[in-house]
Ligand code: PMP
């Protein structure tokens with residue numbers, strides 16, 4: 001136990017996505033040939049025209065001072081334009097705040113709107129950091145559990161019964177990390193119809209995987225009838241433009257909430273890195289062609305991995321419609337033993353077994369709210385994916 005750590009921080013665990021990635025790196029540094037499919041991170045380089053935006057900003061000498069708290073005005077104008085043109089979302093530039101990645105945007109939002117004990121409905125499986133951030137902000141995550149059999153989509157009854165007098169907000173991602181589920185306009189309209197009766201609930205729509213969507217539509221919750229004044233839309237550059245290291249995300253928020261978040265950000269980080277913002281500006285100005293190219297490559301890999309995983313008889317797999325993850329169910333593996341007689345009791349045990357035996361790194365389902373699933377990121381080269389699936393199959397078949 002860490003005696004100096006605050007009670008608040010002790011309530012949350014280390015991020016398991018980052019922890020598994022760190023473990024894979026550690027194994028590799030010792031010379032073990034681990035294929036890491038744990039971190040959800042594009043394996044592409046940031047496109048050149050975006051890097052040029054950053055280089056020009058440095059060379060100009062004009063971007064070395066503190067930027068405005070919410071981000072440069074031309075960047076916020078560009079985001080506002082993107083929201084209108086691509087998502088039918090009307091956020092004035094004053095309602096947009098640029099932050100240090102969407103993880104930071106979520107932190108800003110939760111700390112700005114939650115009081116102790118406020119409930120936040122979370123569609124589960126969920127991205128690991130949602131629950132941790134809500135908990136750190138002294139809110140209470142209320143999970144709506146779903147499974148592969150319903151494509152990881154909550155029913156209307158589930159949503160209705162999760163709402164209480166303490167519900168402050170609801171958060172979900174579409175396309176979803178970790179399931180790859182895309183919520184269609186029809187799905188979202190069903191939720192909208194329920195939420196229309198609860199005008200005080202804020203909807204937090206995490207759309208960071210917007211451009212990695214294999215269906216023919218990305219629907220933004222805030223564009224649905226009556227939802228624009230109560231939806232916070234999150235988006236960022238990490239996934240669409242392969243810019244995870246630049247740490248650049250943004251939100252569009254209702255006016256009052258945007259003001260609070262501005263206050264929060266001004267007192268904590270001052271603003272986001274000036275040079276990263278110029279790169280983001282270059283990305284938006286140039287359009288989505290590079291994002292579409294990367295998406296097409298993910299689609300090819302999705303189909304490849306789907307075919308391979310389907311052949312591993314003990315896994316139950318669905319076809320994800322977006323993001324770059326598979327989240328197979330592992331019920332048929334739990335309770336099996338390895339050749340030393342050690343039982344696989346959990347997804348965590350399976351992840352450790354696969355790391356040791358198959359030398360592949362995945363993320364256990366526990367921290368995504370689904371202990372009977374395991375996450376595999378297919379943002380890796382085709383040859384690594386083929387080899388990883390082969391090793392995974394071999395190791396799983398050895399279990400008895
Ligand atoms: N939301 C979801 C659903 C994610 O998977 C991630 C992972 N990167 C984030 C937010 C945060 O992304 P970033 O901080 O890199 O913008």
Ligand code: GLU
Nearest residue numbers: 015017018038039040177
């Ligand atoms: N979002 C990615 C993931 O889920 C990156 C790691 C993280 O930020 O948690 O793996």
